[in-house]
Amino acid sequence: MRTRPTLSILTAALxxxxxxxxxxxAALAIDAVDPAADAKAFRDFFVKKFPQVKFEDFVNGxxxxxxxxxxxxKDKEQFPPYEFALEAGKEMFSKPFKNGKHYADCxxxxxxxxxxxxxTFDEKEGQVITLELALNRCREVNGEQPYSYVKDEMAxxxxxxxxxxxxxxxxxxxxxxxRALEAYENGKRYFYTRRGQLNFSCxxxxxxxxxxxxRAEVLAPAFGILNAMPIYRSEWSGMGTTSRRFTTCNSQxxxxxxxxxxxxxxxxxxxxxxxxxxxxxxxxxxxx
Amino acid sequence: xxxxxxVRAILNGDITDVQTLIQHPMDTGLVKDAKGEIIPxxxxxxxxxxxxxxxxxLADWGTAVSKDPYVKFAFKGAAKGDELKVSWVDNLxxxxxxxxxxx
Amino acid sequence: MSVVMKNFTFAVIMLAGSVGPSLAASEADFKxxxxxxxxxxxxxxxxxxxxxxxxxxxxTAKKAAETGxxxxxxxxxxxxxxxxxxxxxxxxxxxxxxxxxxxx
Numbered sequence: 255m256r257t258r259p260t261l262s263i264l265t266a267a268l269x270x271x272x273x274x275x276x277x278x279x280a281a282l283a284i285d286a287v288d289p290a291a292d293a294k295a296f297r298d299f300f301v302k303k304f305p306q307v308k309f310e311d312f313v314n315g316x317x318x319x320x321x322x323x324x325x326x327x328k329d330k331e332q333f334p335p336y337e338f339a340l341e342a343g344k345e346m347f348s349k350p351f352k353n354g355k356h357y358a359d360c361x362x363x364x365x366x367x368x369x370x371x372x373x374t375f376d377e378k379e380g381q382v383i384t385l386e387l388a389l390n391r392c393r394e395v396n397g398e399q400p401y402s403y404v405k406d407e408m409a410x411x412x413x414x415x416x417x418x419x420x421x422x423x424x425x426x427x428x429x430x431x432x433r434a435l436e437a438y439e440n441g442k443r444y445f446y447t448r449r450g451q452l453n454f455s456c457x458x459x460x461x462x463x464x465x466x467x468x469r470a471e472v473l474a475p476a477f478g479i480l481n482a483m484p485i486y487r488s489e490w491s492g493m494g495t496t497s498r499r500f501t502t503c504n505s506q507x508x509x510x511x512x513x514x515x516x517x518x519x520x521x522x523x524x525x526x527x528x529x530x531x532x533x534x535x536x537x538x539x540x541x542x
Numbered sequence: 543x544x545x546x547x548x549v550r551a552i553l554n555g556d557i558t559d560v561q562t563l564i565q566h567p568m569d570t571g572l573v574k575d576a577k578g579e580i581i582p583x584x585x586x587x588x589x590x591x592x593x594x595x596x597x598x599x600l601a602d603w604g605t606a607v608s609k610d611p612y613v614k615f616a617f618k619g620a621a622k623g624d625e626l627k628v629s630w631v632d633n634l635x636x637x638x639x640x641x642x643x644x645x
Numbered sequence: 646m647s648v649v650m651k652n653f654t655f656a657v658i659m660l661a662g663s664v665g666p667s668l669a670a671s672e673a674d675f676k677x678x679x680x681x682x683x684x685x686x687x688x689x690x691x692x693x694x695x696x697x698x699x700x701x702x703x704x705t706a707k708k709a710a711e712t713g714x715x716x717x718x719x720x721x722x723x724x725x726x727x728x729x730x731x732x733x734x735x736x737x738x739x740x741x742x743x744x745x746x747x748x749x
Contacts (some may be wrong), residue, residue, distance in 0.1 A: 299748045446743040448746075491609045492609070507696060508697045509696060510695035510699075512693065
């Protein structure tokens with residue numbers, strides 16, 4: 255067998271890490287999880303770091319960080335690139351299923367002005383339900399095929415639903431249920447965990463470097479980062495949902511993406527939405 | 543069928559500011575679909591804006607313009623209520639046009 | 646970046662360019678190396694932390710083996726195993742280290 259000297263560095267590192275005690279994750283001490291305190295700390299961090307940014311403006315991502323980009327964006331918002339998807343979404347939303355029922359039958363208030371309450375924690379099922387998951391469930395329960403979570407029809411539908419909630423502040427609830435707290439904590443942990451060969455966490459870009467450039471892009475702050483979803487990204491030449499962004503971001507840092515709407519992603523969306531409570535929904539949005 | 547063209551023309555003093563969003567795939571003919579087959583080229587070649595029968599903006603496009611193009615420009619010499627006609631022709635011979643009033 | 650992370654990242658960068666001594670590799674060598682790489686990548690999958698570059702190296706190894714180029718196939722399989730193991734170290738270490746980044 256040939257020698258592999260460089261691999262011994264790795265096995266040594268592995269052994270070292272095992273010794274440091276990173277075995278099974280510590281049992282979750284529920285009393286230690288304080289989402290309200292987290293949210294306040296999160297908000298204070300960004301408000302303090304960017305005193306010139308108006309509170310509601312955080313939802314505009316890179317445009318709140320860069321004046322030139324903001325000017326171009328304001329121009330385009332008069333004829334926004336998501337306009338076609340928004341119109342298609344409105345049409346789709348009002349069209350009945352084959353069985354005569356509507357999307358409106360699956361949601362509070364007929365699905366109008368409710369986007370800011372998603373994701374929710376379903377206590378019956380013990381898991382986080384995102385808007386996209388709720389929409390596909392609505393379809394399946396009414397005998398229709400589910401849509402891809404990433405773009406096209408799903409993005410059109412959520413564009414319309416987001417539009418009906420424009421201006422309403424994120425209002426995510428965490429019920430007093432240890433499973434909900436665990437989902438929240440899981441999402442928080444995902445957000446801060448480094449992954450991919452490039453060893454980035456979500457925080458590496460969106461907490462440590464908002465306003466800075468990564469290659470040609472200006473980074474958005476994590477505070478309010480989901481408020482503009484779904485978005486028309488020029489990079490995609492089309493619409494994309496939160497799932498599209500999570501999966502493509504993973505690939506960009508050389509991490510194999512998880513399945514759209516997998517547990518980790520839903521918990522991540524739950525965490526990110528909760529800590530942005532109070533910021534207005536601005537979707538559908540346009541991004542470079 | 544709804545028009546592919548959205549246009550807004552607003553008079554500010556003696557300058558008319560025009561913005562347009564056109565729904566068009568602008569396929570380059572270089573992209574393959576999920577089955578591995580080339581999606582044929584389909585892109586706007588000519589775009590024109592006419593005011594009082596005279597062209598105020600002409601564009602000769604190729605495949606470098608992205609999907610759903612957005613155009614913004616300004617011109618002089620129009621009055622409120624005048625008509626602005628927007629037309630495009632693509633490489634397959636398809637066309638669309640829309641006439642809007644300058645506000 | 647913490648010292649552990651810096652060292653670990655350094656190790657990965659070194660590994661990315663590592664080449665073993667030149668001996669003609671046999672199919673058996675490749676198969677053993679591939680099995681080890683595959684097992685490590687599956688463990689990375691269990692930890693929900695795989696790297697795209699690991700998958701690419703595994704794919705390169707398989708393709709090279711198919712054309713009989715076992716030297717390349719072995720090199721790629723070894724690289725894949727190193728990358729997979731690094732992703733495991735990352736996942737394991739991050740179970741605690743993520744807190745370093747947390748806003749308080």
